[in-house]
Amino acid sequence: MESTPAPGENIAVLRKARGLGQAKLARLAGISVSYLTKIENGIRPTTPPLAAAVAKTLHVPVQRIYGQPFLGLSEQADLLNELRGAVRRYTLPREDVPDPAVLAADVDKAMRLRAETKYLELLELLPRLLGQVTATALSSSGEAGAWTQVSDVYGCAYAAAHRLAQSDLADMIVSRQVWAAQQTWNPEAEVVAAWNEAGTYQSAGQYGDGLAIVERAVSRYEQVAGADTPARALSLGSLHLRGIVLASRHKDSDATADHLRKAKRHAERIPNDVLKHNLTFGQENTALYELAAHMELGKPDKAAEMAGPLIRTPPATLTPNRLGRMYIDVARVRLETRDYAGAEQALEKAFEVAPQMAEVHPMVREVVRVLFVLHQRARPKLMEMAKKTGLSG
Structure with missing residues (x-):
């Protein structure tokens, strides 16, 4: 295979x-x-x-x-090289300043493609769009909204680079996003940059350092944030979601519980999950992070208990990006609890709602690989998923 x-x-x-x-x-x-x-x-x-x-x-x-990386298509490698060049030229955009309405529509399109896990389409758009938003911001005499657009587009670029296992490119993108966020005077933009910065430490397995980034970002935001608004809840709640992942992978159950408790408190302000500046937050997404934390802390039975209702009634307000990750986590839970047929079914749903994510996600490959080793080779749907992830020809 x-x-x-x-x-x-x-x-x-x-x-x-x-x-x-x-x-x-x-x-x-x-x-x-x-x-x-x-x-x-x-x-x-x-x-x-x-x-x-x-x-x-x-x-x-x-x-x-x-x-990693699992590049596969030469087209994908070419698109990544174009993005790398655009990121390198971050103060030297080649593009002209476009019509503001057209630019806003393209920024919205990039964020939508990210949420829908359409990474190849996103990569086709990003190099030009990065140049255009940067040219606009450089000519705007420090206008905060223009720099917020730059930060948002870098956030989309980070998602693509991270998911396609381009760790060096993801690191470079985050440094550009931090730079752009610092030009905005917008605390929410700085939160998003910190979220992705902590993500680079998460990808590198440096969970303690990632937690330090989260804690610093929470402290800074709380110092400048205003009243208890939904925007404040989204920013702080999202940071605590990142903290849940980092703390649970760091095997720190106390820190995990603390971040989870705070995330749930902020989620009470946002009953229906919202997506803003590439951050998804609310009660449903918080539940997905709790499920994953149970797995990381060695509590698969508790994770399986949570997974049942989520599978029977999938969260209605979440994007394909989050739903795909939910099904991947459920597949991992079911594999751990020896529900092999259920693991395969969860993977099928991940490929259905977020195919480009499922094709490159390392845990999808690992679950498929283990199912093969456990003598599931005759199952045609499993063979199809193995081919999509590059595990078989």
């Missing part, structure tokens, strides 16, 4: 190249030898925290464990 080495295979190769036995690597990474053996043999998925712990021990990037 394999067209690329499995993460477990990569771990075994790197471990042997460094002269480490399984017992020593397991001890250094804080896991059991039997768990490491199952990872290397492909019968347990390599989760983000596990990949981060092993990568740190082996002194390699997390992406080296997963074998």
Whole structure:
């Protein structure tokens, strides 16, 4: 089946190249030898925290464990190179200032494509759009709204680079977004930049540093924010959602509970989830983060209990980006609880609502890979998903 080495295979190769036995690597990474053996043999998925712990021990990037990036189409690689060039020229846009109404429509389109996980279409739009919003902002004599548009478009670019496993490009984009947000005098724009900055630490497995970014952003925002408005709830609540992920992957149950409690409190102000400046927040999205945190903290039964109602009645106000991630997390929950048919069904839903995300998401690949190892090869839908993710030809 394999067209690329499995993460477990990569771990075994790197471990042997460094002269480490399984017992020593397991001890250094804080896991059991039997768990490491199952990872290397492909019968347990390599989760983000596990990949981060092993990568740190082996002194390699997390992406080296997963074998990313999974570029696939040459068209995709070409589009990423164009985006990289546009980001590099962040103070030297080649584009002219367009009509404001046309520009606003294109910015809205980019944010919609991001929410719908249509990354290839987004990549086609971004290089030109980045140049146009930047040219507009540079000619606006510091007008805050123009710079907010720049920040929003960089947020879309970050989503594409992150999801396509371009960690160096994602880091560069975030630095540009922070720069743009600082020109806005808009605290909400700075929150979005901090959200993505913490995301770069999350991708690198540096969860403690990511939490520090979140905590600093919360403190700064609380110092300048006004009354208890929905906008304030969205900004602070979104930061706490990022904190839930980072703390749970850091295996800090107290910090996870604290961020979850605060996120729920802010979500009471927003009963129907809203999407603004590329941040989604409300009670439904908060529930998805809680489900994922249970998995990271080793509580799959509790996660499965939450997953049932979510699957029976999928959140109606969430975008494909969030729904796709929900189904991926549910597939992981069901795999852990040995509901293999249910895991496959959840993956099918992920491909249905967010196909471009599902094709490149590392946990989709891991769940599909483990299902194959567990002798599910005869299932045609599983074979189809394996082909879409590049696991079979």
